[in-house]
Amino acid sequence: MKYIYGPIKSRRLGLSLGLSLSLDKVCDLDCVYCQWGSVGKTVLERKVYAKADEIIRELKSWTRENPQAAQELKFVTLSGLGEPTLNTDIGGLIDQIKNITGLKIAVITNSTLLGDPAVRQGLLKADLIVPSLDAVDLEIFKQIDRPHAGIKLNEIIDGLVALRKEFDGKIWLEVMLIAGMNDGLRHIEELKKVIWRINPDKIQLNSPVRSTAEKNVFGVGKAKLEKIREVLGDKAEII
Numbered sequence: 244m245k246y247i248y249g250p251i252k253s254r255r256l257g258l259s260l261g262l263s264l265s266l267d268k269v270c271d272l273d274c275v276y277c278q279w280g281s282v283g284k285t286v287l288e289r290k291v292y293a294k295a296d297e298i299i300r301e302l303k304s305w306t307r308e309n310p311q312a313a314q315e316l317k318f319v320t321l322s323g324l325g326e327p328t329l330n331t332d333i334g335g336l337i338d339q340i341k342n343i344t345g346l347k348i349a350v351i352t353n354s355t356l357l358g359d360p361a362v363r364q365g366l367l368k369a370d371l372i373v374p375s376l377d378a379v380d381l382e383i384f385k386q387i388d389r390p391h392a393g394i395k396l397n398e399i400i401d402g403l404v405a406l407r408k409e410f411d412g413k414i415w416l417e418v419m420l421i422a423g424m425n426d427g428l429r430h431i432e433e434l435k436k437v438i439w440r441i442n443p444d445k446i447q448l449n450s451p452v453r454s455t456a457e458k459n460v461f462g463v464g465k466a467k468l469e470k471i472r473e474v475l476g477d478k479a480e481i482i
């Protein structure tokens with residue numbers, strides 16, 4: 244299989260089948276904590292990195308070969324190797340997967356393209372969007388997420404606010420916390436103000452538990468994570 248991975252059982256999604264919308268890592272960020280490691284370049288061009296029809300063919304064949312597992316799935320999750328919204332076929336793909344499988348669709352996105360109305364439009368038929376927002380301070384954003392030069396933090400935030408207004412499904416905002424980078428309480432207070440504007444259904448706090456590919460990138464300790472959860476209020480949970 245080229246595009247399918249899993250199924251994966253997770254606490255937040257149950258049993259889900261992952262779909263990558265590209266064959267290699269294609270991303271407009273180069274996050275210090277990325278599980279795929281750094282590929283040394285970021286890409287901002289939206290195009291067909293993998294054709295929806297090809298991905299659908301693979302999904303159909305997986306379903307035929309794994310009827311039992313297919314019945315147990317709770318979600319099909321679009322994420323994979325990089326940023327799925329860079330693939331311009333994403334809207335059509337969501338439509339087709341829903342029609343074929345009747346399953347719920349989750350999209351895991353780094354939020355960078357949500358300022359573009361066409362990208363938001365393509366996501367409207369998903370059931371769950373898990374966008375990430377690691378920083379609301381430009382210097383911290385650059386330090387952790389190392390964005391392509393064309394990415395604007397204010398457009399990401401405005402895009403998230405607009406998505407909430409247009410999208411009827413659930414939004415679980417993920418914040419990846421890195422020790423000494425975005426976990427300062429002053430930054431968390433600023434983040435809280437922005438999250439209040441975005442109004443997600445949940446705030447999911449994540450932090451690397453193992454050492455990352457990059458040197459000097461560490462997860463946040465349990466006590467500090469708990470403190471941050473408290474500051475962000477009832478919608479926040481540590482995942």
Ligand code: SF4
Binds near residue numbers: 271272277279353
């Ligand atoms: S957005 Fe995701 S895929 Fe892209 S660099 Fe960051 S962690 Fe990796």
